[in-house]
Amino acid sequence: xxxxxxxxxxxxxxxxxxxxxxxxxxYEIGPGLGDDTVAGVVDGELVDKHAPLTADVExxxxxxxxxxxxxxxxxxxxxxxxxxxxxxxxxxxxxIGPWTDNGFYYDITGxxxxxxxxxxxxxxxxxxxxxxxDIERELLDREDAFERYEDNPFKQDxxxxxxxxxxxxxxxxxxxxxxxxxxxHVESTGEIGGFALLEISAAFWRGEEENETLTRVYGTAFPTxxxxxxxxxxxxxxxxxxxxxxxxxxDLFSIDETTGPGLPLYEPNGKKILNELSDxxxxxxxxxxxxxxxxxxxxxxxLWKKSGHYENYVDDMFLLDVNDEEYGLKPMNCPGxxxxxxxxxxxxxxxxxxxxxDGKVYRKEQRGELSGLSxxxxxxxxxxxxxxxxxxIEEEVLATVDIILDTLxxxxxxxxxxxxxxxxxxxxxxxxxEKAESQxxxxxxxxDIDYVVExxxxxxxxxxxxxxxxDALGRHWDGPTVQLDFNMPERFDLSYTGEDNxxxxxxxxxxxxxxxxERFFMVLTEHYNGKFPPWLAPEQxxxxxxxxxxxxxxxxxxxxxxDFRVTIEDRSWTxxxxxxxxxxxxxxxxxxxxxxxxxxxxxxxxxxxxxxxxDIDIAEFRDHLETEVEQQRTAVTFLAxx
RNA sequence: GCCGGUGUAGCUCAGACUGGCAGAGCGAAUCCUUCGUAAGGAUUAGGCCGAGGGUUCAAAUCCCUCCACCGGCUCCA
Numbered sequence: 001x002x003x004x005x006x007x008x009x010x011x012x013x014x015x016x017x018x019x020x021x022x023x024x025x026x027y028e029i030g031p032g033l034g035d036d037t038v039a040g041v042v043d044g045e046l047v048d049k050h051a052p053l054t055a056d057v058e059x060x061x062x063x064x065x066x067x068x069x070x071x072x073x074x075x076x077x078x079x080x081x082x083x084x085x086x087x088x089x090x091x092x093x094x095x096i097g098p099w100t101d102n103g104f105y106y107d108i109t110g111x112x113x114x115x116x117x118x119x120x121x122x123x124x125x126x127x128x129x130x131x132x133x134d135i136e137r138e139l140l141d142r143e144d145a146f147e148r149y150e151d152n153p154f155k156q157d158x159x160x161x162x163x164x165x166x167x168x169x170x171x172x173x174x175x176x177x178x179x180x181x182x183x184x185h186v187e188s189t190g191e192i193g194g195f196a197l198l199e200i201s202a203a204f205w206r207g208e209e210e211n212e213t214l215t216r217v218y219g220t221a222f223p224t225x226x227x228x229x230x231x232x233x234x235x236x237x238x239x240x241x242x243x244x245x246x247x248x249x250x251d252l253f254s255i256d257e258t259t260g261p262g263l264p265l266y267e268p269n270g271k272k273i274l275n276e277l278s279d280x281x282x283x284x285x286x287x288x289x290x291x292x293x294x295x296x297x298x299x300x301x302x303l304w305k306k307s308g309h310y311e312n313y314v315d316d317m318f319l320l321d322v323n324d325e326e327y328g329l330k331p332m333n334c335p336g337x338x339x340x341x342x343x344x345x346x347x348x349x350x351x352x353x354x355x356x357x358d359g360k361v362y363r364k365e366q367r368g369e370l371s372g373l374s375x376x377x378x379x380x381x382x383x384x385x386x387x388x389x390x391x392x393i394e395e396e397v398l399a400t401v402d403i404i405l406d407t408l409x410x411x412x413x414x415x416x417x418x419x420x421x422x423x424x425x426x427x428x429x430x431x432x433x434e435k436a437e438s439q440x441x442x443x444x445x446x447x448d449i450d451y452v453v454e455x456x457x458x459x460x461x462x463x464x465x466x467x468x469x470x471d472a473l474g475r476h477w478d479g480p481t482v483q484l485d486f487n488m489p490e491r492f493d494l495s496y497t498g499e500d501n502x503x504x505x506x507x508x509x510x511x512x513x514x515x516x517x518e519r520f521f522m523v524l525t526e527h528y529n530g531k532f533p534p535w536l537a538p539e540q541x542x543x544x545x546x547x548x549x550x551x552x553x554x555x556x557x558x559x560x561x562x563d564f565r566v567t568i569e570d571r572s573w574t575x576x577x578x579x580x581x582x583x584x585x586x587x588x589x590x591x592x593x594x595x596x597x598x599x600x601x602x603x604x605x606x607x608x609x610x611x612x613x614x615d616i617d618i619a620e621f622r623d624h625l626e627t628e629v630e631q632q633r634t635a636v637t638f639l640a641x642x
Numbered sequence: 643g644c645c646g647g648u649g650u651a652g653c654u655c656a657g658a659c660u661g662g663c664a665g666a667g668c669g670a671a672u673c674c675u676u677c678g679u680a681a682g683g684a685u686u687a688g689g690c691c692g693a694g695g696g697u698u699c700a701a702a703u704c705c706c707u708c709c710a711c712c713g714g715c716u717c718c719a
Contacts, residue, residue: 105714113646114646114647115646115647199713199714200645200646200647200713200714201645201646201647201713201714201715202644202645202646202713202714202715203644203645203714203715203716204644204645204715204716207715207716208716209643209644209715209716209717213644213645213715214645214715215645215646216645216714216715218713218714244712248653249653255710255711257692257709257710257711261709261710261711304719307719308719309719312719313719316717316718316719331719332719334719361719363718363719365717365718366643366644366716366717366718367643367710368643368644368645368714368715368716368717369643369716369717369718370710370711371711371712371713375718459719460719461719473713478718510719544678544679545676546676546677546678546679547676547677547678548676549676550676572674572675572676572677573677573681573682574675574676574677574678574681574682575677575678575679576677576678576679576680576681576682577677577680577681577682578679578680579679579680579681580679580680580681581680581681582680583680584680590679592678592679594677594678595678596678604678604679606679610679610680612679614678
């Protein structure tokens with residue numbers, strides 16, 4: 001009888017009979033654990049507790065207290081949905097229904113349902129949960145399974161591809177319902193405490209645009225009703241943070257149907273924030289040895305024919321016919337910057353040359369992609385291009401990553417990092433790619449950054465490091481980026497004279513600290529929930545006169561605080577109403593000014609965290625705020641701890 | 643680009659299913675109130691009901707086309 005070695009999470013090795021199941025091993029560890037076993041994680045993959053172990057593996061037992069339990073529960077919830085669906089719509093065909101980070105979805109076809117139908121399906125699902133049906137695993141010959149699905153080409157496709165090598169496949173059944181599925185699942189439908197269907201949308205079969213469109217229903221499930229309620233409440237709060245809503249409320253920006261889709265109009269409040277953001281990176285860039293340049297919004301398309309972008313992206317460019325010549329709005333800044341580099345001859349001693357520009361670009365993205373400020377047709381990149389010697393790549397990338405980390409830290413943002421490697425279609429030799437990739441990776445390691453390798457996801461011209469943010473609705477968006485480029489120096493025939501008096505090819509580095517201002521603006525708006533730090537807030541202080549008689553004194557204070565963005569609320573409202581409005585407008589500081597203050601020559605300060613204090617010296621307030629703004633503090637601190 | 647949903651006053655939304663005078667709250671303007679830490683009162687103005695076409699005695703409402711937005715998919719130099 002042969003054995004295999006199972007390594008437990010704490011590193012303990014355990015010899016068990018080959019073919020033992022996850023559950024067997026759990027019982028071996030302890031009878032209590034055996035009874036509690038829901039599933040297992042074998043070499044990182046969630047599997048059914050009846051899965052046999054046929055090789056040496058790492059094993060983690062999943063119980064109701066494991067993080068993975070929620071995944072298992074939601075997988076079962078997907079089946080409950082499918083069962084409910086088939087009870088109400090017997091013609092419905094199932095495809096795949098996995099769990100996700102926040103719940104599950106099931107892709108279906110053969111039914112015509114819309115949002116209004118979800119209620120009835122959800123009610124039926126509640127019924128199935130109430131019935132507390134046992135969930136059983138059944139093994140079937142692949143051939144038999146194939147016949148069972150003779151009217152479902154999607155399941156047959158799965159059997160022909162994913163399960164092609166297996167002799168037997170697993171089905172899970174609950175009551176009258178059955179589904180081809182790898183599992184794992186919970187023991188019975190009654191384990192689901194809270195169940196909700198959330199959205200209905202569409203997806204392509206296997207994610208390929210040319211394939212059939214399926215109906216996708218999203219839902220979620222929790223062990224308890226309370227946990228579900230909490231989730232729904234958080235979801236509702238997240239919707240409140242949506243930058244499109246806050247942008248409207250705070251008059252930051254708008255996108256008008258008449259002026260065009262994806263073309264944001266920044267209102268005065270939004271532009272004030274943009275200016276602060278722009279000044280901030282301009283300072284960082286100058287300190288880091290960049291020179292500012294400027295290029296126009298329109299170029300002859302010859303430029304992109306030269307750079308190679310034209311043939312790939314001409315369909316997504318805004319083209320203009322000028323005197324029978326083709327021009328286009330610029331979709332990227334790099335060819336302009338490369339052209340500026342071309343205007344001089346360079347010595348190896350001059351490199352690196354670093355250019356930056358807040359460059360507005362125009363990309364005619366697919367219509368269905370446009371979304372607030374996250375994805376637009378017109379956006380501004382805080383775009384930098386470095387022209388470096390090959391031996392300078394690592395140092396310059398390191399410095400760039402440093403600035404990016406500083407920037408993200410200033411705004412106190414959460415992010416993830418992706419390292420994207422050589423795609424199938426690429427330019428440049430093997431050697432230079434390998435070198436470049438190892439240099440980027442060395443920087444990430446040196447900085448101790450957690451990152452995910454996105455194999456083959458790099459640009460055709462070089463590998464890149466992307467920093468990504470999550471928006472209020474949980475969607476991910478690329479922000480800051482560092483990209484190596486071997487292509488453009490080639491296409492523009494860029495060169496510098498080396499120590500050896502020979503012509504050499506520089507490498508270009510594309511980088512952005514924010515990415516696009518639009519997207520970064522979205523991230524900040526949602527991150528701060530519109531409560532921008534004082535240094536960014538479009539209105540930093542609002543003076544609230546108690547009666548009209550105090551307006552003159554307010555004007556005097558406004559003078560004294562003229563380094564800040566200060567307004568006076570002069571509408572003939574009650575003080576309470578003025579305070580409410582100032583809170584709604586998310587103003588960091590409001591000063592209530594009445595006869596008492598006027599006589600004493602002071603102010604009363606209230607902040608948006610509802611702290612308040614009377615009899616404040618104006619100079620003290622001003623000095624504190626100057627520091628707060630200068631240091632780019634993310635919180636209102638004047639009344640903190642007083 | 644694909645599938646589904648939505649589009650009514652500056653904003654948030656009712657009215658639509660079942661065709662018959664276009665509504666409410668907030669905001670705005672004017673007047674009263676001059677108020678002490680989260681909504682004082684009154685009056686008035688404000689609309690090509692996304693656009694175009696059709697059905698009908700009659701269309702915000704029913705049908706068609708287009709546009710825009712929302713969710714997801716796909717794409718993202």
